[in-house]
Amino acid sequence: MTRASSGVEKTIWDRLFTVLVAAIYIFLMFPIVLVVLLSFNSGEFLAFPLEGFSLRWFEALFSNKRFLDATLYSIRIAAVSTVVNAVIGTLAAIYVARHATVARDYIRLIMTAPLLVPEILTAIALLFYFYEIRIGTDYSIGIQIGHIVVTFPYVFLNVSSALFNFDRSQEEAARSLGAGGWMTFRRVTLPAIKPGIITGCLFAFVISFDIFNISLLLKSLGSNTLPLELFDYLRFNFDPTAAAIASLSIFMTFAAILIIDRTVGLRSLRF
């Protein structure tokens, strides 16, 4: 390449770079925008040209009992995963940040391990394991535990990062003023790490709502999560109802992103 020393050349390279980067941003967003556009399109097909605004595909979605059941089931699984991880993930993060000594690195590794291995392998592992320990996959307990395991690191990492940024001397000040352990936690530590907990929980909820492989292999008879239902639907149908389901999931994700952005800022996310 030429040396970008003169002013004219510099602008050309700068412009080329800007065009390239803009194209990649469009590549990133285009598929998502496309799905949302087509879900509000009144035409029968998932193609252009757009024929006009319509909510008919959302009506079709909400009058379909399978999709409604799947949505509620997904919300239930994600809510339980979030609540369980909010408690045990926060406790574990506090332990690692404040109390762990020698085994700290190993504990941290175990806590983040579900993120480091492919989800499909974890799903296979749990499928075999639940069979061996006679829990099986007849009930929702298997899929629920799978979701808790896979979303655990999100809460742990976000709370850990909040603890890391939080000045410990505040806790010591509370202690020296006579506050007990529980009082210090409730009045000093908890308010300080609350943004980290909220971010981790939102993240865990969204991920649990979206994950597929765990649900595919561990689902119990007769109940599908929303991604599974969409996957099954797309095997035999290819119409804008699928786009409406997809849009619904996209809106939920953006709501979560907006909340995180407004409360703690996106850049504090850890994963």
Add this chain to the structure above:
Amino acid sequence: MSAVEAAPRIESRSNRGSATWMVVPALVLLIGFFALPYLTIITMSLREASTRAVYGEGFTLAHYTSALRDFYIWGILGRTLLIGATVTVISLLLGYPVAYHLAKSRSRWTSLLYIFVLSPLLVGLVVRTFAWMIILSNNGVANQALQAVGLIDFPLQLMNNSLGVTIALTHVFLPFIILPLLGNLQAISPDLAMASRSLGASRMRTFWKVTLPLSMPGIQAGTILVFVLSISAYVTPAMLGGTGGRTMSVLVVQYLVDNFRWPAGAALAIIMAAVAVIFVGLYLRLTARAMRRLP
């Protein structure tokens, strides 16, 4: 739980009494329902096949030997690795400029652009792959557009093959390379580039000799992440791959769910994981050499 008990209980001044209970629920979860299950993949792969039960009485290595003698499986393994390598290289080429731009950007639109990078990551895989089906199918958006401008007369085959899987996986995993790179580039002091410029180096030369070498750790982390994610991806090849784009994960799930051959499927999963570990290990050795000169 031995890890906890092995840890000496040095009590900090701010907390008298043991705090070990705080980590116990998480350890029970991750040892009981994560570490131990992984062991059952290994034991399952050594079980004898059975037509009446999930597995037979004895143990055997037959699933490994017959898989490794099967050309069909070698073919699928080769395709999986090829897709993974292609996706990794394209992701790096597309992801680096974006990370570089975000790291340098001072505009008030930066946080919007950051959302552009982050949001595909949080939108479900099925949804994103479905979007690519709309784009890549025979009468999809891409073929419509190409026909409208007169570049082609007949639709191109863009999905149900490796091409479609590669395109969609690149989109799906691009954020995973941008984010580590972004963190890395932001940590590089701008003074270094400035020093290089003031000593007379062009911007190009400064990039090649200063910025790029210093961002090697981010490149390494991001490429490994994308490679591992794309060779183990299930949803995208299952929805977009058809038979022409079938990968190892799709084959493993077919063994487990459709054919109900758990021991053979477990052996395939372990072969896939072992190949991934070998490739990542080789890659780490290669890149370690390039990074040795870094501070």
